[in-house]
Amino acid sequence: MDSGIYQYLMDHRDAQEDVYEAHIFAQCISHNARCDNESLSAAMGLSQTKFRMLINRYFARVLDDKPIDRCIKEHLNLCTGLDYSCQCENLASDTPSSRVRDEEMNDLKLLLLDHSSSYGEHVDWITSMIAAACLRDNHLWQDLGLACREELNQLLSRYFPILYNKNTGNMKWKKFLYKQLCELGEVSVCLAPSCAVCIEYAACFGPEDATDWSQPTVTAAMH
Numbered sequence: 001m002d003s004g005i006y007q008y009l010m011d012h013r014d015a016q017e018d019v020y021e022a023h024i025f026a027q028c029i030s031h032n033a034r035c036d037n038e039s040l041s042a043a044m045g046l047s048q049t050k051f052r053m054l055i056n057r058y059f060a061r062v063l064d065d066k067p068i069d070r071c072i073k074e075h076l077n078l079c080t081g082l083d084y085s086c087q088c089e090n091l092a093s094d095t096p097s098s099r100v101r102d103e104e105m106n107d108l109k110l111l112l113l114d115h116s117s118s119y120g121e122h123v124d125w126i127t128s129m130i131a132a133a134c135l136r137d138n139h140l141w142q143d144l145g146l147a148c149r150e151e152l153n154q155l156l157s158r159y160f161p162i163l164y165n166k167n168t169g170n171m172k173w174k175k176f177l178y179k180q181l182c183e184l185g186e187v188s189v190c191l192a193p194s195c196a197v198c199i200e201y202a203a204c205f206g207p208e209d210a211t212d213w214s215q216p217t218v219t220a221a222m223h
Protein backbone atom coordinates (compact mmCIF):
# COMPACT_ATOMS: atom_id res chain seq x y z
CA MET A 1 0.00 0.00 0.00
CA ASP A 2 1.18 3.52 -0.75
CA SER A 3 0.77 5.39 2.54
CA GLY A 4 1.16 8.76 0.77
CA ILE A 5 -1.86 8.09 -1.42
CA TYR A 6 -3.76 6.66 1.53
CA GLN A 7 -3.11 9.83 3.53
CA TYR A 8 -3.97 12.05 0.57
CA LEU A 9 -7.33 10.28 0.19
CA MET A 10 -8.11 10.51 3.90
CA ASP A 11 -7.15 14.20 3.95
CA HIS A 12 -9.64 14.76 1.11
CA ARG A 13 -12.42 12.53 2.36
CA ASP A 14 -16.00 13.71 2.77
CA ALA A 15 -16.43 14.14 6.53
CA GLN A 16 -20.16 13.43 6.21
CA GLU A 17 -19.47 9.86 5.15
CA ASP A 18 -18.57 6.96 7.44
CA VAL A 19 -14.88 7.26 8.34
CA TYR A 20 -14.41 3.51 8.71
CA GLU A 21 -15.67 2.92 5.18
CA ALA A 22 -13.48 5.75 3.85
CA HIS A 23 -10.50 4.15 5.62
CA ILE A 24 -11.15 0.74 4.04
CA PHE A 25 -11.67 2.19 0.56
CA ALA A 26 -8.60 4.44 0.87
CA GLN A 27 -6.47 1.44 1.78
CA CYS A 28 -7.67 -0.61 -1.18
CA ILE A 29 -7.36 2.31 -3.63
CA SER A 30 -3.85 3.18 -2.49
CA HIS A 31 -2.84 -0.49 -2.60
CA ASN A 32 -3.89 -0.69 -6.26
CA ALA A 33 -2.82 2.79 -7.32
CA ARG A 34 0.35 1.55 -9.02
CA CYS A 35 -1.08 -1.65 -10.45
CA ASP A 36 0.21 -1.92 -14.03
CA ASN A 37 -1.83 -4.78 -15.43
CA GLU A 38 -5.33 -3.37 -14.99
CA SER A 39 -7.20 -0.16 -14.31
CA LEU A 40 -7.77 0.95 -10.74
CA SER A 41 -11.50 0.28 -11.03
CA ALA A 42 -10.91 -3.24 -12.40
CA ALA A 43 -8.33 -3.98 -9.70
CA MET A 44 -11.08 -3.22 -7.15
CA GLY A 45 -13.62 -5.35 -9.01
CA LEU A 46 -15.70 -2.31 -9.98
CA SER A 47 -16.97 -0.93 -13.26
CA GLN A 48 -15.67 2.52 -14.09
CA THR A 49 -19.10 3.93 -13.30
CA LYS A 50 -19.21 2.33 -9.84
CA PHE A 51 -15.65 3.38 -9.10
CA ARG A 52 -16.52 6.97 -10.03
CA MET A 53 -19.55 6.81 -7.73
CA LEU A 54 -17.30 5.59 -4.88
CA ILE A 55 -14.83 8.43 -5.40
CA ASN A 56 -17.64 10.97 -5.68
CA ARG A 57 -19.20 9.76 -2.45
CA TYR A 58 -16.13 9.42 -0.21
CA PHE A 59 -13.32 11.44 -1.82
CA ALA A 60 -14.93 13.93 -4.21
CA ARG A 61 -12.37 16.67 -3.40
CA VAL A 62 -9.67 14.49 -4.93
CA LEU A 63 -11.24 15.27 -8.31
CA ASP A 64 -11.13 19.07 -7.87
CA ASP A 65 -7.75 19.44 -9.58
CA LYS A 66 -7.89 16.42 -11.86
CA PRO A 67 -7.64 17.27 -15.57
CA ILE A 68 -10.52 15.58 -17.36
CA ASP A 69 -8.23 13.52 -19.60
CA ARG A 70 -5.96 12.22 -16.84
CA CYS A 71 -6.74 8.82 -15.33
CA ILE A 72 -7.37 8.71 -11.59
CA LYS A 73 -4.42 6.38 -11.00
CA GLU A 74 -2.01 8.82 -12.59
CA HIS A 75 -3.67 11.71 -10.77
CA LEU A 76 -3.33 10.12 -7.33
CA ASN A 77 0.34 9.36 -7.93
CA LEU A 78 1.12 12.83 -9.27
CA CYS A 79 -0.72 14.53 -6.38
CA THR A 80 1.49 12.71 -3.91
CA GLY A 81 4.69 13.54 -5.77
CA LEU A 82 5.12 10.25 -7.62
CA ASP A 83 5.86 10.30 -11.34
CA TYR A 84 3.70 7.51 -12.72
CA SER A 85 2.73 6.84 -16.30
CA CYS A 86 -0.45 4.78 -16.56
CA GLN A 87 -0.77 2.17 -19.30
CA CYS A 88 -4.46 1.33 -18.70
CA GLU A 89 -5.58 2.47 -22.15
CA ASN A 90 -3.44 -0.21 -23.80
CA LEU A 91 -4.97 -3.08 -21.83
CA ALA A 92 -7.44 -5.47 -23.45
CA SER A 93 -10.55 -5.69 -21.28
CA ASP A 94 -12.48 -8.62 -22.78
CA THR A 95 -10.36 -11.76 -23.03
CA PRO A 96 -11.14 -15.44 -22.27
CA SER A 97 -9.21 -15.21 -19.00
CA SER A 98 -11.05 -12.03 -18.00
CA ARG A 99 -14.39 -13.76 -18.64
CA VAL A 100 -13.38 -16.70 -16.40
CA ARG A 101 -12.26 -14.18 -13.80
CA ASP A 102 -15.63 -12.40 -14.03
CA GLU A 103 -17.52 -15.66 -13.44
CA GLU A 104 -15.39 -16.48 -10.41
CA MET A 105 -15.84 -12.99 -9.03
CA ASN A 106 -19.60 -13.20 -9.50
CA ASP A 107 -19.74 -16.48 -7.53
CA LEU A 108 -17.74 -14.89 -4.70
CA LYS A 109 -19.89 -11.76 -4.72
CA LEU A 110 -23.11 -13.76 -4.55
CA LEU A 111 -21.72 -15.76 -1.63
CA LEU A 112 -20.79 -12.59 0.24
CA LEU A 113 -24.03 -10.75 -0.55
CA ASP A 114 -26.05 -13.77 0.58
CA HIS A 115 -24.45 -13.29 4.00
CA SER A 116 -24.38 -9.49 4.25
CA SER A 117 -26.00 -7.85 7.26
CA SER A 118 -26.56 -4.48 5.61
CA TYR A 119 -27.35 -3.22 2.18
CA GLY A 120 -26.43 -0.29 0.02
CA GLU A 121 -23.98 0.65 -2.67
CA HIS A 122 -21.06 0.70 -0.19
CA VAL A 123 -21.72 -2.97 0.67
CA ASP A 124 -21.80 -3.77 -3.05
CA TRP A 125 -18.45 -1.99 -3.48
CA ILE A 126 -16.85 -3.75 -0.49
CA THR A 127 -18.14 -7.07 -1.80
CA SER A 128 -16.59 -6.41 -5.23
CA MET A 129 -13.29 -5.40 -3.65
CA ILE A 130 -13.12 -8.61 -1.64
CA ALA A 131 -14.07 -10.77 -4.65
CA ALA A 132 -11.41 -9.12 -6.84
CA ALA A 133 -8.77 -9.50 -4.13
CA CYS A 134 -9.60 -13.21 -3.78
CA LEU A 135 -8.27 -13.74 -7.31
CA ARG A 136 -4.75 -12.63 -6.41
CA ASP A 137 -1.88 -14.55 -4.86
CA ASN A 138 -1.34 -13.23 -1.33
CA HIS A 139 -3.37 -13.45 1.87
CA LEU A 140 -6.76 -11.80 1.40
CA TRP A 141 -5.99 -8.99 3.84
CA GLN A 142 -2.83 -8.21 1.87
CA ASP A 143 -4.55 -8.21 -1.50
CA LEU A 144 -7.12 -5.78 -0.10
CA GLY A 145 -4.33 -3.48 1.07
CA LEU A 146 -5.26 -3.87 4.75
CA ALA A 147 -2.76 -3.62 7.57
CA CYS A 148 -3.22 -7.11 9.04
CA ARG A 149 -5.56 -10.07 9.22
CA GLU A 150 -7.30 -8.55 12.24
CA GLU A 151 -8.46 -5.67 10.04
CA LEU A 152 -10.00 -8.17 7.65
CA ASN A 153 -11.68 -9.91 10.59
CA GLN A 154 -13.23 -6.57 11.59
CA LEU A 155 -14.38 -5.88 8.04
CA LEU A 156 -15.98 -9.30 7.59
CA SER A 157 -17.61 -9.33 11.03
CA ARG A 158 -19.06 -5.88 10.40
CA TYR A 159 -20.60 -6.53 6.98
CA PHE A 160 -20.83 -10.34 6.73
CA PRO A 161 -21.27 -11.52 10.34
CA ILE A 162 -22.95 -14.84 9.50
CA LEU A 163 -20.09 -15.81 7.22
CA TYR A 164 -17.53 -14.52 9.70
CA ASN A 165 -19.00 -16.57 12.54
CA LYS A 166 -19.09 -19.64 10.34
CA ASN A 167 -15.30 -19.73 10.17
CA THR A 168 -15.03 -21.44 13.55
CA GLY A 169 -11.80 -23.23 12.65
CA ASN A 170 -10.02 -19.95 11.93
CA MET A 171 -9.40 -21.03 8.36
CA LYS A 172 -7.47 -18.72 6.04
CA TRP A 173 -10.06 -16.38 4.58
CA LYS A 174 -9.53 -17.07 0.89
CA LYS A 175 -9.53 -20.80 1.56
CA PHE A 176 -12.66 -20.42 3.66
CA LEU A 177 -14.55 -18.52 0.95
CA TYR A 178 -13.60 -21.01 -1.74
CA LYS A 179 -14.54 -23.86 0.60
CA GLN A 180 -18.03 -22.31 0.86
CA LEU A 181 -18.26 -22.22 -2.94
CA CYS A 182 -17.03 -25.81 -3.04
CA GLU A 183 -19.84 -26.85 -0.69
CA LEU A 184 -22.34 -25.05 -2.93
CA GLY A 185 -20.98 -26.95 -5.92
CA GLU A 186 -19.77 -23.76 -7.66
CA VAL A 187 -16.09 -24.79 -7.69
CA SER A 188 -14.08 -27.85 -6.78
CA VAL A 189 -11.17 -27.09 -4.48
CA CYS A 190 -11.04 -29.86 -1.91
CA LEU A 191 -8.91 -32.95 -2.31
CA ALA A 192 -10.38 -34.89 0.59
CA PRO A 193 -13.84 -35.56 2.06
CA SER A 194 -12.89 -33.77 5.29
CA CYS A 195 -10.26 -31.30 6.42
CA ALA A 196 -9.08 -33.67 9.16
CA VAL A 197 -7.73 -36.16 6.63
CA CYS A 198 -6.58 -33.70 3.96
CA ILE A 199 -2.94 -33.21 2.98
CA GLU A 200 -3.71 -29.51 2.36
CA TYR A 201 -4.62 -28.92 6.00
CA ALA A 202 -1.59 -26.77 6.80
CA ALA A 203 -2.15 -24.61 3.72
CA CYS A 204 -5.78 -24.01 4.62
CA PHE A 205 -5.43 -23.42 8.35
CA GLY A 206 -1.91 -22.02 8.85
CA PRO A 207 -1.24 -18.48 10.11
CA GLU A 208 -2.00 -15.54 7.82
CA ASP A 209 0.80 -13.21 8.78
CA ALA A 210 3.46 -11.33 6.82
CA THR A 211 6.36 -9.66 8.58
CA ASP A 212 7.37 -7.29 5.76
CA TRP A 213 3.94 -5.76 5.19
CA SER A 214 3.78 -1.96 5.56
CA GLN A 215 1.25 -0.63 8.01
CA PRO A 216 -1.05 2.21 6.96
CA THR A 217 -1.01 5.43 8.91
CA VAL A 218 -4.50 5.91 10.25
CA THR A 219 -5.14 9.46 11.34
CA ALA A 220 -8.90 9.57 11.45
CA ALA A 221 -10.88 8.41 14.47
CA MET A 222 -12.83 5.26 13.68
CA HIS A 223 -16.49 4.94 14.54
Ligand code: SF4
Nearest residue numbers: 190195198200201204
Ligand atom coordinates in the same frame (compact mmCIF):
# COMPACT_ATOMS: atom_id res chain seq x y z
S1 SF4 B 1 -8.00 -28.82 4.25
FE1 SF4 B 1 -8.51 -29.97 2.36
S2 SF4 B 1 -10.69 -30.49 2.62
FE2 SF4 B 1 -10.25 -28.82 4.06
S3 SF4 B 1 -10.73 -26.93 2.96
FE3 SF4 B 1 -8.55 -27.31 2.66
S4 SF4 B 1 -8.45 -28.45 0.71
FE4 SF4 B 1 -10.60 -28.56 1.42
